[in-house]
Amino acid sequence: MKHNFSAGPAILPQQVIKEASEAVIDFYGTGLSVLEVSHRSKEFVSVLEEANQLIKDLLEINDDYEVLFLTGGASSQFFMTAMNILKEDETAGYINTGTWSTKAIKEAKLYGHINEVGSSKDENFNHIPKGLTIPDTLRYVHYTSNNTIFGTQFHQMPETSNRLVADMSSEIFSRPVDIAAHDIIYAGAQKNLGPAGVTIVIVKKDILGKVNRVIPTMLNYETHIKGKSSFNTPPVYPIFCSMLTLRWIKENGGVRNMQKRNIAKADLLYNEIDRNSCFEGTAKKEDRSLMNVCFVANDESKSSIFMDMCTEAGCSGLKGHRSVGGFRASIYNAMPISSVQVLVDLMKEFEKKHG
């Protein structure tokens, strides 16, 4: 039995993996592999439509918005968001909460003025900046709702009268979202949704077509709205797997129930981190992520002993990012609480032996 704590690509529900494997042999009884069917076939068009509808239903998205299935990852959205909606003489606000925000800021600067309205860089991004003074005149305010590397999360949306743009890559579908406050939400699929290779963009339609710059056809959100995410050949299999995961989320009580489960899992693990004399959390308590739990061993010299115990017990993907060190347990939607319990038991065992 493996327990996959990888930060991304990341654990998927066992049921999804089983169905995803079967469809590689026979897709919907067509006798063909899902890998070799036309993206214009009625079978795949129905997959795309079902995925689209499931996202709209699960996040309660109204018709002011379109849901797009693109490629290029969140890394491409760092520039595409600004390229599509920020005019050269306009200013956008960015809250800098880590590596990904920093990259988003760098790319957005190519297209307009950027006001870094908040940052936790001085404390190695161990918290979410709050009590910010944000001007009311910004085109939008961008935030990274969950910070995979530093294990912090916005538990409330940024306080601002401006429209919001959010990178939700590592938390989308883990809890309800106030869609109406956002102009754009984007997310790489490879954390809570599917395999790497597809990027979800939720975009408010009436904000588009207002910038004057040259936008290549493939980088214009309007192209993909008009083409229903099939202007060119979309990433068929990553979309198919994402659809399977969306079905699984719906069958398991939707995002509200995901949130309940995620809180229970995170509580279990953070409580042990706080109780256990051998470990310490790295993020400020009030900003701790429900998705990525970052912690270090108090005696760093014994880190590798704990890591070996974890590997032995089938727990993988626990190495912390180099910018934080220690351990990172990513406990996305698909992670069962029983796997979190295995990790907690290992921490207890470690304390008994080495505490």
Place this chain on the structure above:
Amino acid sequence: MKHNFSAGPAILPQQVIKEASEAVIDFYGTGLSVLEVSHRSKEFVSVLEEANQLIKDLLEINDDYEVLFLTGGASSQFFMTAMNILKEDETAGYINTGTWSTKAIKEAKLYGHINEVGSSKDENFNHIPKGLTIPDTLRYVHYTSNNTIFGTQFHQMPETSNRLVADMSSEIFSRPVDIAAHDIIYAGAQKNLGPAGVTIVIVKKDILGKVNRVIPTMLNYETHIKGKSSFNTPPVYPIFCSMLTLRWIKENGGVRNMQKRNIAKADLLYNEIDRNSCFEGTAKKEDRSLMNVCFVANDESKSSIFMDMCTEAGCSGLKGHRSVGGFRASIYNAMPISSVQVLVDLMKEFEKKHG
């Protein structure tokens, strides 16, 4: 038994499909699905390296070039090629041989001067323009080496002293290529290589870094060279499947043997089209594609009868593109000659009954 004549996404070798399905359950004995492993894991890094090396070996690519695994399809390469290497005051030549060339021209115009040095548009792209007068002073000449929609193919490279840039999406790995004549070769994977979701770019390193324009990080080839196609999370599964297909090509005699097989398959089918009184090819004979065989029924009113016979016999994906009509049999590398024989037999049977 199914015979998949789809133009793309398209048929893959049965062995690849089997291994691709198994890896969704257990990837290289890790106990994890290939869909949920980190792109930084040693197992996936070895997949990426093997895929890269196989491409270099199969196409005899030397170290002046890099092989990249990107996303966004050939449609994104239409602008990325020009964006990365065409200066604003430079001119590139484009040979217009169909829908995809036309789109490539449109995007390249955003970045420099475009000289349409040849076109077969006047005859609905039924041939490859030849005997062109191409100035020697172009930054590069772009051509679409195989035209999926119109069933034409460059059997020789364009005659020019200029450097070449080629869209080889629907023929890559079907025959040897003179790499040294090209600055860039690009190809969506979903014809001869793997499932949709990954785009191969072969780029000459010393041509980069010479344009002055702003290029977002993700659109700069240099980013992906430096990042070894993992600057951000690459499309893990499409790359994995492509690697399996590359192995299969190597095990089956490489691109020289693929070419032999492809010629045999195409000869079988074109000979029947020419012999059979009920059908006619749409492309000029000398420019016929070895990959996409386009033909029409002489009596159009009986087209649907033939299509029904094909469907009955398990032949799918034969409907011609709306801009040509009739039938299109895509007979990529993975298509066995036995499946082509099934189609030929159906044509003979049709002639007996309805000729």
